[in-house]
Amino acid sequence: MFAKKLAVSLLFGALAAGAAAPADAQVKVGVVTSSTGPIALVGIPQKNSVPLLPTSVGGQSVQYITLDDGSDPTATVAAFKKLITEEKVDAIIGPSGSPNAMGVIQFAAEAGVPMLAPVGTAAVVLPMTEQKKWVFKTTQNDDLIAEALLAHMEKIGIKSVGFIGTADPYGDNWLKVFGEGAAKRGIKLLASERFQRQDTSLTAQGLKILSASPDAVLIAAPGSSSVLPQTTLYDQGYRGKVYQTHGAALPDFLKLGGKKVEGTILAASLMLVLDQVPDSHPSKKIASDYVAAYEKQNGSKPATFGANVYDAGLLLERAIPVALKGGEPGSAAFRGALRDALEQVKELPATQGVYNLTAADHSGFDERGRELITVSGGKWTLVK
């Protein structure tokens, strides 16, 4: 009996080895994440999503080579150079951080390697330049989210807003995008305050906002740092509407904020309210499958950041079969064809929304990539 089992497994082993034999032509994808260091909360779900990426596309096996950059932009450059020169990858997914991504665009472009960046800042794809042609971004642009928030503010008659954001590129870009949008709609920006993620007290910023007494407050901060400004305002007695960006879209927001974040409005992808969106939403099934697979593997629900990497895999899955017509994996022709094919992706449903990429828009989301969500009874609830 044992001998038989052994023979069968040997046979299968041999078959598997045989199938993997033309592996020299396989597609190689590098993944760079910040799974350690200050932005590890972004990088860890991204690294954990790599095993869920498609391993076989268009008859080619896909190999993923994962590196950690420790949240350090210099290490990101080193990781990119290693992937490009030593591993000769066909595409790179990553890095996790916006400053890290800005620093490696030129290396990806010089080597002609398409780069799928799951980062927040729109600056990696806008304004489009010769180098940024090689960059694709798998997150919603800030202005798409800001537009949804502004529309809601206008609807419920908010005339003035206070802004609290982190003193980093995330807060900078939000202040810029939101300020412009607010001016267009005649909403006054009364105060803008900044803070650091590790600040132990936001009393002063809260007081400054309170003394300006705006109708609503927008908090732009990534991850759990978005909670402290809001709870501080609550403790100081502010009871106006509080808006959050998609940076707050993670389960810990509710855990840390408790009843003090009740009634918050934010716009983000549908991942937080999967069970409430109608089945007709093109992303629902894909996102549910991803969340289930991630939960099975890691024992916890993924933060949105992981889904951004998963989406990069879906984009590659769509583009690789087209690119294979342009050349063998590992060649410059294949990488160029891959870039062209990515740019042609149309109506691709993914976990975050539906991608429609063009030569000018390398992020490619429309309003299907955002949902207006509120906190009601301690749970994320879709705003109908």
Next chain:
Amino acid sequence: MNFQIVMLLGQDGITNGAIYALLALSILLVFTVTRILLIPQGEFVAFAALTMAAMQGGTPVRLGWLLLALSAAAMVMDIHAAWRRDGRPAVRRGSVLGVGYAAALTALTTLVPLGDAGVAVQALVTMALIVPLGLALYRVFYQPIAAAHPLVLLIVSIAVHVVLVGIGLLMFGPEGARTEPFSDGGLRLGMVMLNSQTIWVVAVSLGLILGLYLFFERSLYGKALRAAAVNRLGAELVGISPELAGKASFALAALIGSLSGILIAPITTIYYDSGFIISLKGFVGAIIGGLASYPVAALGALLIGQAESFSTFWASSYKEVIVFTLILPVLVWRSLSHHGAEDEE
């Protein structure tokens, strides 16, 4: 800017300043006794806060494993040291007790759910974990090089800090946490509401400072520590073990650090790497005290707290710049008024 805002900012500054003062005192204590700049001081703060939060949130408390590993390393080093000294390996009772204690505490924190045990019990367990951690850190990393140049000790401190931050990420994860306040409500003084946690912070800080004062002025061990701080060689000659002095100062620093962490955990969100920036402000306070004077260091730390609070109100983007720029005039003034008196090291 009216009276009420001034009072609120002042209250905020005092809360933070009290914590910075505690950290300044412990950094100063460790430096004067051992000449080690305790960069990992902040990790005691963050680990204590996150351990409390883990107990309350019902997530696994993993700090015991770190303590167990360090205690085991300390035991191995003790055996090795005995071997080199006497030519045969011998196990000291103290190191066995240390490992046993760590194992018992690890078992307690892993097997017993402490979520509903009450804040006092949780705080005690947290301190019971962190104080021996300070001891073990000294034994494993600093004791073998206790006589080295202060610069070497500083570099080791930085290394220990970086490693501990990495371990912190593994133990607590990247997300921030905060704990339940000790008590709800507050005290109304005229038109200003005093936050209950502020009262806790100030009361515990004052109590601790008084306790330290009594310890150093009245007790034999305290006097021995002061003697070791004043003159290391002289203290050794009159029979004060530098090893004991080092361990005692680290245990005190860990105690103060863990108390600070437990105190601020309900006020703010603490991340695995939050400790450094908090202890850095304590360090600025200690620098204002010239790394020598306890009262000046405590006052300096309170000043940092106030400067931070008010500068945030006027220019929130430049807060850290303003706070850390404060150190420049102090250094200039000190270097002008002391003509190279500290060059002996």
